[in-house]
Amino acid sequence: MSSVLLLNLAWQISTLALVALGLAIVFGKLRIMNMAHGEFVMIGAYAPVITSMLGLPGWLQLPVCLATVGFVAFVLERTIIRHLYGRMFDSLLATWGIAILLREIVELVFGRGYQSVSPPLTGTFSVLGADYPAYRIAVIIGIVLGFIGLYLWNTRSKVATQIKAMVGNPELAEAIGIDTARLSAGAFVFGCCTAGVAGLILAPTVRIEPMMGLDYLIRSFFALVVGGLGSLEGLGIGAGIIAGTQTFLGAVASQTYGYLAVLTLSILFLWLKPNGVRSSSH
């Protein structure tokens, strides 16, 4: 296996895990089938477009991203999503409508055309004997560190325990004084913000246009179907299998076979192992 293939695998798996993280939180913890997940990735990717339109310095990209995505997610949670917790099919229809609405709004503001964003790091970097884009290497390292931090937080923090209690038994959680409405809103906004950050990070490496979110929604769902809901390990395994299969077969055979294998795997898992490799207690 060539070192470039290894690096491509690391890039694809880590970025897919980051993109799917928000969906895993919102779907796994709140039972909201968020069809607008990809649109939050898309809005995040527009953050650098916003800062350059307004002539703002580059370091404001992350604050602008979090502010726009967080605001949109908070408004949607308060007006629509909060009525749909636990109603999976209703949430699917409602968020599909929201997705269309968000695409149209972005199209009204920025137009239908493509946007482009410059990476903060340019050039290539020599690792393991291969020239690889420096920006991608920085992103891979950043995502790995981020997931380690999230894992530690998830095992130790009080909020994570409260979320577990809320998911396990909402009534009992409320009875012992956990504010489940606030916790759910927080989890939804946090999940959407991770999608937005994923969009911001991917922006210099992909096409940016109002319809871009669909790609990310589908791949994230595949990763969750295979990996199973409810745990970070499952998310990692799912992203690894989906992105790994596509990248590996794409390199040794062709992109067509890679995509075919991903579809086949997803169907097989839905059919034979609907809870994925690692499922939570549900």
Added chain:
Amino acid sequence: MLKKTAPLLSSAALALALGTVSASADIMVGVLVPDSGPAGLFGPSTRNSAALAAEQINASGGINGEQIELVFADVGVPPAEAAQAALRLWKGEGVKAFVGMHDSAVREALIGRFNGQVPYVYTAVYEGKSCADGLYVTGETPSQQLEPVIPFLAEKEGVSKWYLIGHDYNWPRDTNALAKGYIADAGGEVVGEEYVPFTVSEFDSSLQRIKESGADAVLVTLVGGGSVGFNVSFAGFGLDDQAIRLGTLIEENTLAGIGADNANRLYSSSGYFASIETDMAASFAADYSKTFGSDAPALNGLGQSAYEGLMLLAALANKAGSLDVAAMDAAAEGTTWSTPRGENTLTGRHMAQTIYLADGSGGAFNVVASFDNVASSEACSN
């Protein structure tokens, strides 16, 4: 109740007003544009270009002395629906001729529906191989975009090892089939050929293959978002130092998505760029921004092609003396007319035109060469 009646009455009045307007216009021309679907991006610039053409035609006396009026329909939908929309204009609204900018599947459906009974000008870049009674093509075909350009680039850039990559459908495959001949004639060789499904948005493994192939030129027949994603990653991996890129459908919008940082040594071959510097092209661009504002949808080869199509329709109908298909078919060969693209001639029902090669380095197209009167290898007999 009253509240509901008022808008109904006013819309009835509007319909009456519109009715009188269309009755006073002598010739209705149907313009088929993609308002929705994957090519929806090109809807607005296509409509605008068509409107400018109608203004121009009417100002210079219309078609055979009669003024024209445009009626638009959305054909960014599945072929059967697009054909229905065209049929409504033709049979329902009395449209006498069509100009269409859309994909090949829609074109074939329309040819079947029109059955040679109404003149139809097809204006989009396409793979060739379409002939029918009453069909006239202004769009560039692969032979026009590549035959003069490949030897020119081989000479200018000193490239000989070509890698061909495109989406997996007939336009890229037909383009590459012809490209192989031109590459061989220019003394080059093909070091790789690859087709990717539309669903793929990551091109890492393809880029690795290009790198390992040692290619010094890449012919890109990916379309739309796929082309943007590919070209962004291409430069990210530093492949722009290794190879030049040549695209036959990289227009202004696609280049904007690729971005200035990623467009080093990226060439595009087309019959039109917004930056062509001839007098007619400059005055067309000036009219466009004067009419539609400076923030109007960017001019590009696909959108502008609707202007070409309407100008051909007028030139041909004036030459034939009518909008009758048999008369127009008989008069078609050798029709000449001038447009922002240059001097055009209809040969084999396709448009011989000037082909421009532009360099996108720096994020804006800079025309580096033009080839006059390039005829298509497509030839439909009369």
